[in-house]
Amino acid sequence: MKTLPFGISYLRLSADTDFPKWLEKKDIFTVVSRTENEFSIVCETSSVPLDFAGKHDSGWTGFYLNSVFDFSEIGILRQIADPLTENKISVNVVSTFDTDYFFVKSNDFKRAKEILKKSGHNFLASE
Numbered sequence: 001m002k003t004l005p006f007g008i009s010y011l012r013l014s015a016d017t018d019f020p021k022w023l024e025k026k027d028i029f030t031v032v033s034r035t036e037n038e039f040s041i042v043c044e045t046s047s048v049p050l051d052f053a054g055k056h057d058s059g060w061t062g063f064y065l066n067s068v069f070d071f072s073e074i075g076i077l078r079q080i081a082d083p084l085t086e087n088k089i090s091v092n093v094v095s096t097f098d099t100d101y102f103f104v105k106s107n108d109f110k111r112a113k114e115i116l117k118k119s120g121h122n123f124l125a126s127e
Contacts, residue, residue, distance in 0.1 A: 001116070002124050004029065004062035007045035008103055010092075012055040015039050022049055029062075031094050031101075042094055042103070060092075061109040064101045066124055076100060083119040084112055 006029065013020075017039050023030055031042040045058050065076070077093055080102055084091045089112050092103040104112045113123060 001063050001121055002066050003109075003113075004064065004101075007058065007106065008060035008062045009043060009045040009048050009056055009058040010060070011041040011043065011048065011052065013039040013041070014054075017054075022047065031096070059106045060103045061106045062101050062103045063113075063123070064099050068098045079119075080116065080121070083115050087111070087115050089115070 008029075015034065015036055015038055019032075020041075023032075023041065023043065025047070028044050028047045029042075030044075030047075033040045048056065048058070065080075077095075077100060080100075081091050081093065084104065089104055089108045091112075094101045094103070117123070
């Protein structure tokens, strides 16, 4: 696993909000989800404008699996989530086509990393 080298924020806007111009930069980590009820964004904390008026939650640290897994593989997320939840650490997951990203509150990250190492997972040095 590798740690993302930046903080993460969760943002919530109303479902009818236009895509924010400040997120159009191609070099920032961004995950967008829009439903009939909400428009949610997971992104680098440093990219969120200081005057952002929507609901948000910052202070997350992310890490990801440094491999590509086939969609048919079973139990990948559980191998990471179970040890954390068993130790009362909240974890959020975002899956893309190639990668699974895990997010824990930054103040829990050191403990989460230790728990995952004891569970047999390795963290690679960040680039």
